[in-house]
Amino acid sequence: MAKNIYKSTVPIREDRLNTTIAYGGTASELVDLTTRKCLKAKDRAFSQTTFCQEWLAMLTLATIKDTVTIVHAPVGCISSLTCINIFNRFGQILRGEIPETGKWISTNLTDADAIHGGEDKLKEAILEADKRYSPKAIFVFSSCVAGVIGEDIDAIISKVQPDVSAKVAPVYCDGFKSKVWATGYDGSFQGALNHLISEPKEKQDDLVNIINPITFGRVDEVEVERLLNKIGLKANFIPNFNTVEAIGKASEAALTSSLCTTFSEYFGKELKERFDVPYTKKLMPVGLDNTDEWLREIAGFLGKEDEVEILIKEERERIQPKIDELKKKLEGKTAFVSAGQSRAVGIPNLLADLGIEIVGITAYHYDEVIFESFADLENRCGDFCTNIANVQPFEQTNILNKEKPDLYFGHMGESVWAAKEGIPTGMVFNLGHLFSGYNGPVSFGSRILNLVNNHSFSKKLSRHSKKVYRDSWLDENPFKYHKAEGL
Structure with a gap:
């Protein structure tokens, strides 16, 4: 049975994983400091540039089919979606589809909204998105401004949800809360876990969720699919370039694995906690040894040890x-x-x-x-x-x-x-x-x-x-x- 767990926000990675963004030295020193638990959190007296976690959150969910992205922010915060749309269209072409431009809306928060609140604008945007596009899901992304003024996006969505047919999922990714932009991945998966994934109708013993960041192309998916098929397994590539239904079936899988652990580790842990879907923790299957270990870990969970050793031997000899x-x-x-x-x-x-x-x-x-x-x-x-x-x-x-x-x-x-x-x-x-x-x-x-x-x-x-x-x-x-x- 699924556990009824609802979490609006996620802890930042600095707190949850002791993440650091400032270290300089040698690999051996870093390994030694980590082993002895003496790696001190550092910052920079001068910092030149960085990313925003909102950008990473949008990069995670904006390519899902039949969805609309609403960015509850000043209009400038939506500008990065033009770049994401290039990934989106190119990814569709590589999958043999006719490319479609993503659908997104900005609530265009102004200085006046920062004083009086932007609740009415967000309600209007959700209603308009549902009316104009009839999507299956609407993602509402927070922003620095929304976070500073304390917008209760969950409460606003609860008020308007009965008036729209799409599932509306809040994604908390206020950029100022974490210097580790990968925290944006966690916020986006939290929204999907809360609103798109439900208790499984039936478990599928041969289905493996493969969490695919947008930066892995279709050719990589085909290679991974080829290897899994050889040991009798099917891949459910989510969330990028897939459907709301495919994401919803994540709870039916026998296992969750990933093409990038940094991207997916929070989702894997939460899917295990909520729906008892085990997940692998090895890094991406890039490089021969990494691919060996990635396959072996999957096989160990699903009783495919003999099949995978035969596969590894054949592939190694061939290559x-x-x-x-x-x-x-x-x-x-x-x-x-x-x-x-x-x-x-x-x-x-x-x-x-x-x-x-x-x-x-x-x-x-x-x-x-x-x-x-x-x-x-x-x-x-x-x-x-x-x-x-x-x-x-x-x-x-x-x-x-x-x-x-x-x-x-x-x-x-x-x-x-x-x-x-x-x-x-x-x-x-x-x-x-x-x-x-x-x-x-x-x-x-x-x-x-x-x-x-x-x-x-x-x-x-x-x-x-x-x-x-x-x-x-x-x-x-x-x-x-x-x-x-x-x-």
């Missing part, structure tokens, strides 16, 4: 000659990786499969979710420079200037800092390219080989670009502005 060929061609290359914490472990493992040496990693945050896997990575790859930073280009550029890697792999937008230094760059995700499973290292390795053989863009860019930062900063300790909490 190894191609891996060996790539390793010969990439021998001696070094790389720096910058990514969210799960990819900051997954991508280096994939690179290590290809014989590329890891000289440094930047993870956007760090907590107990990846500690074990990070320690395994340090054991496998040896010591390397480690920076925990919620997107701080001034630190990143300083480190790259000192480490001088042959290759740089990062998220879209931030790779420009490395390219301007003349370092060939690649993406740690691309919706049209494969990274996951056993075919992922071959696909990614082939693209890396192309990058190595044709790096003229970054070299020419560096010759025609002015230095982003002065030599006086590049000669400094990159972690100069880290400070202990409260100082």
